Amino acid sequence: MAIVVQKYGGSSVATPEKIKNVAKWVIKKKLEGNDVVVVISAMGDTTDELIDLAKKITEHPDKRELDALLATGEMVSSALLAMAIKSLGYDAISMNAFQIELLTDGTYGKSLIEDINERAILDRLKEGKIVVVAGFQGITEDGDITTLGRGGSDTTAVAIAAKLKGECQIFTDVDGIYSVDPRIYREAKKIDEISYEEMLELSSLGAQVMHSRSVELAQKFNIPIYVALSCSDIKGTYIREVEIVEQKPITGIAVSDSDVAITLQNIEYDTNLLSDIFEAVASKKINVDMISQTAPIHNKVNLSFTIPKDDLRDCLDVIKPYYKKDEIIIDEDITKFSVVGLGMKTTSGVASRIFKLFKQNDIEVKMITTSEIRITCAIKQQDKMKAVGLVAKEFNL
Amino acid sequence: MAIVVQKYGGSSVATPEKIKNVAKWVIKKKLEGNDVVVVISAMGDTTDELIDLAKKITEHPDKRELDALLATGEMVSSALLAMAIKSLGYDAISMNAFQIELLTDGTYGKSLIEDINERAILDRLKEGKIVVVAGFQGITEDGDITTLGRGGSDTTAVAIAAKLKGECQIFTDVDGIYSVDPRIYREAKKIDEISYEEMLELSSLGAQVMHSRSVELAQKFNIPIYVALSCSDIKGTYIREVEIVEQKPITGIAVSDSDVAITLQNIEYDTNLLSDIFEAVASKKINVDMISQTAPIHNKVNLSFTIPKDDLRDCLDVIKPYYKKDEIIIDEDITKFSVVGLGMKTTSGVASRIFKLFKQNDIEVKMITTSEIRITCAIKQQDKMKAVGLVAKEFNL
Numbered sequence: 001m002a003i004v005v006q007k008y009g010g011s012s013v014a015t016p017e018k019i020k021n022v023a024k025w026v027i028k029k030k031l032e033g034n035d036v037v038v039v040i041s042a043m044g045d046t047t048d049e050l051i052d053l054a055k056k057i058t059e060h061p062d063k064r065e066l067d068a069l070l071a072t073g074e075m076v077s078s079a080l081l082a083m084a085i086k087s088l089g090y091d092a093i094s095m096n097a098f099q100i101e102l103l104t105d106g107t108y109g110k111s112l113i114e115d116i117n118e119r120a121i122l123d124r125l126k127e128g129k130i131v132v133v134a135g136f137q138g139i140t141e142d143g144d145i146t147t148l149g150r151g152g153s154d155t156t157a158v159a160i161a162a163k164l165k166g167e168c169q170i171f172t173d174v175d176g177i178y179s180v181d182p183r184i185y186r187e188a189k190k191i192d193e194i195s196y197e198e199m200l201e202l203s204s205l206g207a208q209v210m211h212s213r214s215v216e217l218a219q220k221f222n223i224p225i226y227v228a229l230s231c232s233d234i235k236g237t238y239i240r241e242v243e244i245v246e247q248k249p250i251t252g253i254a255v256s257d258s259d260v261a262i263t264l265q266n267i268e269y270d271t272n273l274l275s276d277i278f279e280a281v282a283s284k285k286i287n288v289d290m291i292s293q294t295a296p297i298h299n300k301v302n303l304s305f306t307i308p309k310d311d312l313r314d315c316l317d318v319i320k321p322y323y324k325k326d327e328i329i330i331d332e333d334i335t336k337f338s339v340v341g342l343g344m345k346t347t348s349g350v351a352s353r354i355f356k357l358f359k360q361n362d363i364e365v366k367m368i369t370t371s372e373i374r375i376t377c378a379i380k381q382q383d384k385m386k387a388v389g390l391v392a393k394e395f396n397l
Numbered sequence: 398m399a400i401v402v403q404k405y406g407g408s409s410v411a412t413p414e415k416i417k418n419v420a421k422w423v424i425k426k427k428l429e430g431n432d433v434v435v436v437i438s439a440m441g442d443t444t445d446e447l448i449d450l451a452k453k454i455t456e457h458p459d460k461r462e463l464d465a466l467l468a469t470g471e472m473v474s475s476a477l478l479a480m481a482i483k484s485l486g487y488d489a490i491s492m493n494a495f496q497i498e499l500l501t502d503g504t505y506g507k508s509l510i511e512d513i514n515e516r517a518i519l520d521r522l523k524e525g526k527i528v529v530v531a532g533f534q535g536i537t538e539d540g541d542i543t544t545l546g547r548g549g550s551d552t553t554a555v556a557i558a559a560k561l562k563g564e565c566q567i568f569t570d571v572d573g574i575y576s577v578d579p580r581i582y583r584e585a586k587k588i589d590e591i592s593y594e595e596m597l598e599l600s601s602l603g604a605q606v607m608h609s610r611s612v613e614l615a616q617k618f619n620i621p622i623y624v625a626l627s628c629s630d631i632k633g634t635y636i637r638e639v640e641i642v643e644q645k646p647i648t649g650i651a652v653s654d655s656d657v658a659i660t661l662q663n664i665e666y667d668t669n670l671l672s673d674i675f676e677a678v679a680s681k682k683i684n685v686d687m688i689s690q691t692a693p694i695h696n697k698v699n700l701s702f703t704i705p706k707d708d709l710r711d712c713l714d715v716i717k718p719y720y721k722k723d724e725i726i727i728d729e730d731i732t733k734f735s736v737v738g739l740g741m742k743t744t745s746g747v748a749s750r751i752f753k754l755f756k757q758n759d760i761e762v763k764m765i766t767t768s769e770i771r772i773t774c775a776i777k778q779q780d781k782m783k784a785v786g787l788v789a790k791e792f793n794l
Contacts, residue, residue, distance in 0.1 A: 016450065016454050020454060053413065053477065054477065057413050057480045057481045058480055058481065058483075060484070061480045062479065062483045064490070065477075065479045065483070065491055066480070068472065068476040068491050069472075069473060069476035069477065072472045072473050072476075075465065075468075075469045075472070076447070076466060076469050078465075079463070079466035079469075080450065080451065082459065082465075083454045083455055083458045083459050083462040083466075087454065087455035087458075093461070094462055098540065099540050099541075143495065143496050144496075
């Protein structure tokens with residue numbers, strides 16, 4: 001029998017009614033002749049509520065104890081789902097991190113998975129049971145509970161699928177991956193399949209459907225991920241190795257308004273100085289994204305980079321030693337506009353088509369960075385919708 | 398260093414504020430130079446809330462999954478208490494049933510404890526940590542979660558104290574054991590110490606402070622239990638082996654209004670018939686308490702017994718074959734009045750003193766049963782307060 005690992009997110013199991021509904025869909029998959037493992041998140045906002053509870057005890061909860069606390073959320077939902085399945089007449093069993101021996105590297109709050117005792121799961125599947133695994137949690141060699149951090153349950157599901165050589169299905173509150181966020185561009189098309197690399201670029205650019213870590217893990221073990229809407233038959237999106245043959249040049253567009261651009265004008269052209277500046281910024285754990293630097297004129301350069309808006313004050317503090325007051329320009333009117341596509345590897349001229357389109361339509365490009373499969377431009381926020389529409393039409397997204 | 402095992406009940410940790418307060422008292426015990434293990438119940442009504450949640454999934458939740466669900470309540474409170482202690486600058490660690498390897502016989506919902514890995518606890522104590530154990534939960538050999546049933550956290554505490562040869566302190570919302578429930582007899586005196594046997598009799602008669610199982614366990618391993626009010630210095634009560642020398646004849650009084658007496662008149666005097674009747678009643682899991690039977694006259698006897706009021710209808714159904722309609726008397730005006738005291742073993746005449754007192758004060762005694770350390774009378778409910786007052790004064794309780 002084929003093994004299918006299904007993951008249901010917190011919004012899919014937010015209430016007892018929703019859990020009962022998930023039970024029906026899980027059973028349906030079982031009745032199609034599969035061995036089914038379900039990985040489940042905590043109900044609705046449980047994790048946030050537990051964090052709030054911890055904060056009422058102390059502003060800075062001990063990390064070990066916070067993980068022990070948060071792990072209970074998935075223990076609750078997994079026990080409830082197993083109950084629901086059994087009440088419908090099918091055999092099921094909930095399993096927590098101790099029971100499947102999901103070993104981690106022991107970093108509280110953002111552990112990496114080191115191993116899973118697949119026998120524990122396989123034995124229960126062989127008994128005909130649907131195995132309901134509490135996601136997001138692991139244990140250390142010493143038996144301490146650790147959690148896997150943001151997107152943790154996705155990672156649990158992918159890791160189990162990799163161990164059991166099964167299919168991985170991620171059920172969530174969107175019905176697949178779109179070429180553009182449908183809230184921004186209503187005619188956006190759903191993508192049938194997308195490569196791991198493209199998905200990783202889109203995730204890191206703010207497409208929230210899948211967390212990068214689980215996609216990286218799936219890529220490492222070559223596990224296809226199917227992303228679809230919970231409890232529905234609507235066709236979703238496969239994330240998997242994609243043949244580049246006849247690939248469209250662009251698969252998706254991502255936009256983000258949450259950055260600000262800082263430009264230091266006429267600073268000394270000195271690589272030590274540049275590395276000092278970025279080290280200072282990094283010391284505050286501020287995530288620098290786009291960086292551009294003009295060619296030196298009379299040994300002076302202009303240096304621009306973008307950071308999250310929330311970090312602006314911190315950033316200005318740490319770079320104060322490196323500029324004079326009239327040399328700095330802060331531009332908050334920034335939208336990061338990115339196109340991603342494996343096809344760019346083989347299709348030349350994508351960048352020039354986009355820039356031509358922008359020029360013809362008076363869209364100013366403030367900064368540009370590129371990778372092998374991505375082009376990102378900083379544009380004015382007022383141009384965002386226009387840019388999305390133009391590029392989506394041009395590349396038939 | 399002496400090892401002290403403290404247990405705090407659900408009402409003592411019902412809110413984050415209360416948990417922080419418990420943390421202070423735990424630390425105080427540590428600073429007095431003890432190694433401290435804390436056993437903790439779920440916060441407030443958490444267990445009931447989790448049961449309600451399960452009932453929303455299905456009327457009859459699977460027992461394994463219900464136990465897995467309920468065990469999360471104590472995992473939450475133990476993590477929060479460990480956080481609270483650490484935030485006050487003292488080292489602490491929460492431990493669940495997997496982590497202390499509290500093995501049970503595997504009966505879901507009412508497991509018996511088989512073993513505890515005391516090394517897991519002792520090693521953490523040696524590191525200077527306060528160990529906060531999630532009460533009420535255990536695991537089977539196969540790693541399934543089971544719970545210990547009503548009074549389960551008390552049992553966890555006594556079992557750990559027995560394993561570690563430590564002192565056991567049960568903190569609750571009453572400040573000790575009283576000779577009479579102070580809500581019934583305001584001048585009731587607190588008992589400094591009470592024997593296991595007496596406490597067991599009082600518990601089974603409705604004194605709710607300690608559950609019988611934990612007292613039995615303490616008796617078996619000769620572990621003294623100190624029962625006192627949470628987070629206070631008010632002197633509580635020791636439950637322990639008591640020397641009978643100069644023992645008062647009576648230690649305590651318990652009363653209960655929750656029974657009804659059934660009398661079958663003029664039934665055939667036939668031991669087979671009697672055993673048939675009580676077997677029929679037992680088959681419905683109805684708890685028969687007092688039984689009395691008159692001497693046979695012309696081979697006919699009157700048989701009286703008491704059962705919980707709630708079971709009356711069920712009971713009448715099953716004993717229907719054994720009586721004719723005009724032969725049954727149902728008396729709902731029953732108070733069970735019990736006196737308990739180890740001293741009765743050596744002091745004669747306790748019963749006659751009580752009966753004389755009742756006779757002088759027009760208190761009708763409807764039924765009587767006795768054990769070696771207990772006398773129970775069924776009296777009219779209107780006589781309850783009078784009887785308590787008279788006996789309490791007579792025996793200086």
